[in-house]
Amino acid sequence: MNWKPRRDIRVAAVPAFALLIAVIAIRTAPETHEPPPPLQTFTGTRTATKSPLSPSSALSPTSRQPVTPNIPVIVQPVTMTEPEIRVNVTPGGTSSFQVEVRGPFRLLSLSSGEWVPPDALSGKTVVMSTAAGLKIGSHQFKSDRIEIQPESSPTIRIDGHLYRGKMRLFRRTDGKVSAVNVLPIEEYLASVVDSEMPARFPQAARRAQAIVARTYALYQAQQADPKSVFDLLSSQRSQKYLGVEYVDAAGRRLAGESESSRIVVKETRGTVCTWKNELFCTYYSAVCGGCTTDGRELFKDANESLRPVPCEWCRDSPSYRWTTAMPRDEFEKRTGLPGIRERNAVPIGAIYQISEPGQGVISRFELEREGHRDPVSGVELRDRLPAGTLYSPNFRMSFDKNRVVFEGRGHGHGAGFCQWGAKGQAEAGRSTDDIVRYYYPGADLTQLSYAEKPL
């Protein structure tokens, strides 16, 4: 089992859509040896399905502007079955989680292909692992992979998040347990759009977000290691995905998707970005700060469409320019670089700015200690300094008395689609396809046409 997120992507050697179809082919449920048992019926207390989510969160729909579907330019229609996506909703694994299914369901052992007694799962039930396999409530299963197949969707809750589709429960080799949500790509995307981009952003920007997120997810699924049990994480290491709704730390029920996000997904249904007729990794970030970063400097699977483009469209963002600082002695302690430990105890005499921010490249520096200059990049420093010190790898750095001062641009790695830039472009009247193409120069938009599933 490979539990690493797929950032180390190999280049597809065969056409992308052929690979996509291959992915779909292996995603069908394993054959069972017996006819399915009767559906387990939920017998616990039901909450009113139409109860309003409260309070209305920032994720609720706020856009009242007229919907003006903006059909992208299509270069190559492709017909295929709608792919399923596998999202690890417990990134990093956990010692246990709580699962609840509010409706009829079946349980299938993915290890043996046999149906297993569903009565283990009743009401809110704790799932954990033991040396023997998975333990669901008081029931010990030999299987270490069990799939919950609900009759209707969304009905499955994991630790307060309500999810569409099916859920796979895994016992990991490190003794933890994981839950992987399996659902059609289009049902996954509405939550990603609301989780990644505020509802107050114009619909043209949110349609662009849907196209970019769809492409990112399908590319990750296409490139997944055959041994891996998931394609994406539900965190920002992949794309943020909260499910249909969730309960926050204060116990409030909040929307994870909205009518607004469902509309933008529907309006862009099946539209993806392609590069020479293949899917590619549509990296994106919140704010580029004036020029997108060359993705080829950051990611080994970035192609030419990740080259830098100027972007003043994100100027309204609070992170367009930022200044932070930290004590000089703490900075010196934290910049211990591999291979030069003998000099790490020596105070830094000077900082040299090797590449300036805003030029489409990541910032690079040299730190001078006792006449030696040690190179370090903005990416490395962002990893080494406390979270929140550096919002992006693009900044200037200087000494100010006993402090190190960082004057930076943007939020996130800055490569590809700029979310705040998309907002600015949409407000200026630019279309969804213009926005997407702007951030991935040379890329095309391709329409996937989903065939009906055979009965």
Ligand SMILES: [Zn+2]
């Ligand atoms: Zn920008």
